[in-house]
Amino acid sequence: MSDKLTSGKGLISVSPSLVARRLLWHLYSLGVRRMEQPDHHERFEKPGAHLFWVQSGAGELEYRSRRFRLRRGREVWLLDMNSPRTYIPAPGRHLSIVGFRFGGPGLEFWHEEIRDFENAEFALDDLRFAVKTQNELLRLVRRQPAGWEWQVHLTITHLLGKLLMSRDLLTSPHAELPQPVLRVLNAISTNPARDWKASELASIAKISYSGLRAMFRTSGQGTIHQMIQRARLDQARLLLADKRLSVKDVSGQLNFSSEFYFSHFFRHHTGMTPTEFRQHLK
Secondary structure (H helix, E strand, O other), rough: OOOOOOOEEOOOOOOOHHHHHHHEEEEEEEEEEEEEOOOEEEEOOOEEEEEEEEEOOOOEEEEEOOEEEEOOEEEEEEEEEOOOHHHEEOOOEEEOEEEEEEEEEOHHHHHHHHHOOOOOOOEEOOOOHHHHHHHHHHHHHHHHOHHHHHHHHHHHHHHHHHHHOOOOOOOOOOOOOOHHHHHHHHHHOOOOOOOOOOOHHHHHHHOOOOHHHHHHHHOOOOOOOHHHHHHHHHHHHHHHOOOOOOHHHHHHHHOOOOHHHHHHHHHHHHHHOHHHHHHHHH
């Protein structure tokens, strides 16, 4: 099946400029799709995401070995288009979904941060904001006024921010992180490849390690281990983007005991081997 949506007045497929593809969120397609039979999609040929909600009808979504119930309400779904997915109308009913597909630099970091592999569903305070976003994107694509690609970028970013806030992933600008947490975050970001020990981090934080763990949890930063793993993963991506380095070289720079353990780590967190990631970059 084609991985495009239709608007109420026909197919809306978008061809962004080279600058937009390299620097901004950019649309692939948007609109509405009505289904009366299961609609299966294999991996998309480009990195991307599908953000949608149910307009009418009901059904299920098969995604990453999980099933999500699809129904009208405040829920929206954000899917990684590099994963196969199937939209299944309820028996004897149709399923109409509305939304858009988009791409952009750093998209894999968004998928990681919102942990869509665990739960692709988000509950918004008011679905009307998503509807307004869709209408604005349709207006921009159809009219293409001066600076329209930048406006598309801002419009998508605003909605993504709503998704982050729905899971309390955005910290209030008035809330300052405790100094021990900041010291550790700065140390890890400065040297992400280091094999950090608990005693070293406690010494940097200037408090006990148990106190540091508790402070991380209450400050919304996740666990210390998760922070270290994210930093190593970010550094791995940067190193793999350098064609001069072999996978073994990258493994060594990140202080893995072997290329095998590095590949296992990378695939566990990204769903791709280091070699597949490099092919993906091309």
